[in-house]
Amino acid sequence: MVKKIPIGPFHPILEEPEFFELHVEGERVVKIDQTIGWSHRGIELLSEHKTWDQVPFLVERICGICSCSHPFAYVKAVEDLCQIEVPLRAQFIRVIAAELERLHSHLLWTGLAGHFLGYNTVFMWTWKFREPLLDVLEAVTGNRNHYAVMRPGGVRRDLPAEEIPNILKLLDRLEKENDLLTKAIVDDPVIHARTKGVGVFNKTMCRLYGALGPTARSAGYDIDARRDHPIDAYDKVSFKVILCEHGDVFDKAVVRQLENFESIKIIRQCLSLIADTKAGDICAEIREVPPGEGFGMYEAPRGEVFHYVRSNGGNMPIRHKVRAPSFNNILTNNVSVPGNTVADAGLITAAVDPCYSCTERVGVVDRRNGERRVLTEADIVRLSHERTDEIRRRLAAEAGRE
Amino acid sequence: MSLALKALKKSPWVFHVNTGACNNCDIEILDCLTPRFDVERFGVVLVGSIRHADVLLVSGPVTANVLPRLRRLYEAAPRPIKVVAFGACGCKCGIFRDGYNVVGPMDKYIPVDAYIPGCPPKPETIISGIVKVLSQL
Numbered sequence: 001m002v003k004k005i006p007i008g009p010f011h012p013i014l015e016e017p018e019f020f021e022l023h024v025e026g027e028r029v030v031k032i033d034q035t036i037g038w039s040h041r042g043i044e045l046l047s048e049h050k051t052w053d054q055v056p057f058l059v060e061r062i063c064g065i066c067s068c069s070h071p072f073a074y075v076k077a078v079e080d081l082c083q084i085e086v087p088l089r090a091q092f093i094r095v096i097a098a099e100l101e102r103l104h105s106h107l108l109w110t111g112l113a114g115h116f117l118g119y120n121t122v123f124m125w126t127w128k129f130r131e132p133l134l135d136v137l138e139a140v141t142g143n144r145n146h147y148a149v150m151r152p153g154g155v156r157r158d159l160p161a162e163e164i165p166n167i168l169k170l171l172d173r174l175e176k177e178n179d180l181l182t183k184a185i186v187d188d189p190v191i192h193a194r195t196k197g198v199g200v201f202n203k204t205m206c207r208l209y210g211a212l213g214p215t216a217r218s219a220g221y222d223i224d225a226r227r228d229h230p231i232d233a234y235d236k237v238s239f240k241v242i243l244c245e246h247g248d249v250f251d252k253a254v255v256r257q258l259e260n261f262e263s264i265k266i267i268r269q270c271l272s273l274i275a276d277t278k279a280g281d282i283c284a285e286i287r288e289v290p291p292g293e294g295f296g297m298y299e300a301p302r303g304e305v306f307h308y309v310r311s312n313g314g315n316m317p318i319r320h321k322v323r324a325p326s327f328n329n330i331l332t333n334n335v336s337v338p339g340n341t342v343a344d345a346g347l348i349t350a351a352v353d354p355c356y357s358c359t360e361r362v363g364v365v366d367r368r369n370g371e372r373r374v375l376t377e378a379d380i381v382r383l384s385h386e387r388t389d390e391i392r393r394r395l396a397a398e399a400g401r402e
Numbered sequence: 403m404s405l406a407l408k409a410l411k412k413s414p415w416v417f418h419v420n421t422g423a424c425n426n427c428d429i430e431i432l433d434c435l436t437p438r439f440d441v442e443r444f445g446v447v448l449v450g451s452i453r454h455a456d457v458l459l460v461s462g463p464v465t466a467n468v469l470p471r472l473r474r475l476y477e478a479a480p481r482p483i484k485v486v487a488f489g490a491c492g493c494k495c496g497i498f499r500d501g502y503n504v505v506g507p508m509d510k511y512i513p514v515d516a517y518i519p520g521c522p523p524k525p526e527t528i529i530s531g532i533v534k535v536l537s538q539l
Contacts (some may be wrong), residue, residue, distance in 0.1 A: 017420055017468060038467050039422040042501040049500065061497055063424025064522065100464060111436075127436035133431075145426045145522055 001205055022337070022345055032337045033068055036328060047320040052078055052289055055317065056150050059307070062322065064145055065108065068101040069300030070322070073307040076231050076296025081311055082261075084284050089277035090154035091232035092270045096167070097141060097149045099263040099270075100296070103174065104133050105301035106256040106263075110181060111228040115251060116347045117194055122184070129177040136170050154283030161279065164271055171264050182257040193391040195250035199336040199348030202247050211332050212254045212325040213303025215351075219247030226298035237269040247336075257391035272342035289313065302326055340396040344384040407482070410456050411539050413445030414484070414532070417455035421472055422498070423462030426522040427489040431459065439525040446532060452479050455471035457535065461488040463495040466539065476512045484535050487514045488528075490521040497521075 017038035023031035043062055047055050059074045060067040071095060079086060086094075107130045114122025134144045140163055141147035149155050166200040185191055201211065206221040225233045242258040244251035277317050291313040297306045303325025311320040337348050420428055429474060435442045435448065449455055452475050474483070488509055490496035495506045508514065515538060518531035 017422075038465065039420070040464070040465055040467060040503050041422055041463065041498045042503045046498065046501055058497055061424045064424040064429060067424075067426065124437055128434065128438065131436075131438045144524065145430070159440075
């Protein structure tokens with residue numbers, strides 16, 4: 001007899017609405033059913049009624065946290081279609097904006113994961129560290145989120161020379177703070193006990209499920225669109241693709257933390273290389289878009305984003321297909337959640353960093369007696385916090401005995 | 403002013419619903435809770451259930467899938483409840499106005515007490531919106 005726990009579709013901590021139903025035996029999850037599509041807004045069709053230049057504003061609103069990655073993939077698709085070369089300076093500005101976004105996205109995730117674990121200090125600290133980053137993004141692009149940097153052929157806004165020292169200062173600061181966070185995560189025995197061996201998703205499964213981004217790299221599946229299909233300035237900078245081997249929640253956190261260092265490295269290289277380019281040369285003009293098709297891909301913070309456009313020579317795309325990484329990554333929960341406890345389920349589903357917003361409540365149906373209970377989101381977080389406290393107490397008692 | 407309203411003004415608890423927004427409004431709401439803006443100073447707390455809430459904060463154009471859920475949430479809310487439309491999408495559906503699955507804006511379905519515009523609204527705007535809602539009471 002298995003109980004069922006519905007989670008969702010509204011959740012106050014993460015983003016989009018998503019509905020999970022956990023089938024449990026006692027405390028152990030045996031199966032997870034997922035329903036997505038709550039946020040379906042019909043973006044692909046909307047995009048087919050916008051001009052080539054308007055579409056970046058639409059696609060950056062697919063996901064607010066990846067609001068540089070979607071336009072990046074889209075403009076690469078249009079440039080692929082038109083066969084035009086982007087000015088060097090624009091390439092660097094694109095990479096800088098995209099990597100700053102990756103930093104803010106990964107920090108955001110670490111904070112939320114901390115909150116899930118009952119480490120609200122981590123949540124507050126990471127989000128405090130993230131604020132100066134948003135200030136720099138505002139200074140460079142004009143907005144804290146939704147940067148509107150990308151445009152087919154180049155970028156909309158030049159990087160002012162006086163902003164470069166500010167960015168460098170920010171990077172120095174972030175490097176220290178990220179180091180502190182990484183050490184806090186790697187050395188903490190409670191975090192080890194809560195996340196190691198929890199929500200394991202192995203390499204073979206990654207291949208079967210098409211997992212992408214940090215979810216795949218944490219299991220040792222070596223995939224990174226920035227290296228595999230270098231676009232724009234990515235072949236002019238050097239960086240490491242971070243790999244772990246276990247594929248559990250701990251490794252997912254570690255991969256993201258270490259990727260932050262790589263992002264900082266990439267931005268530093270771009271800033272030194274951008275000095276040799278001519279200021280103001282930021283956009284190649286596109287006279288007309290020829291008939292044909294083009295595709296572009298980019299490694300978003302959550303995995304590979306793929307955009308496909310088809311043109312009939314008019315001023316709008318006649319087909320625009322978007323493939324976002326979260327769709328694949330959310331499915332990995334089918335494997336990584338069963339076998340764990342209900343208290344861990346929230347953490348594991350959050351660990352793939354899905355774009356999911358609102359999980360308002362969880363209902364539990366016991367397969368043993370058919371009993372159905374409903375857990376609210378607050379209950380999930382409470383269960384998770386209780387588990388952390390229990391581990392903390394146990395570790396303290398063990399330390400006392402020694 | 404009744405005792406309940408007086409208490410509500412001291413500490414409005416917020417339940418946040420995303421009805422198809424792009425997350426950005428949501429992360430700016432969370433941003434308000436973290437050290438720099440820290441609206442918890444005014445007693446504003448995000449809660450996990452609508453039954454604990456004084457304010458229903460709705461971000462996003464309303465999609466057809468979410469509409470029945472939104473109605474149910476509004477009906478389940480304890481009274482008095484203040485409804486706030488958040489972001490360009492919450493106010494007027496924003497860029498998704500013409501989407502075939504978008505049935506919003508939300509004020510077509512439930513009464514709205516305050517609008518916080520912006521895409522996404524900056525935390526300063528959010529705080530000023532909160533102050534306006536509270537001064538209505």
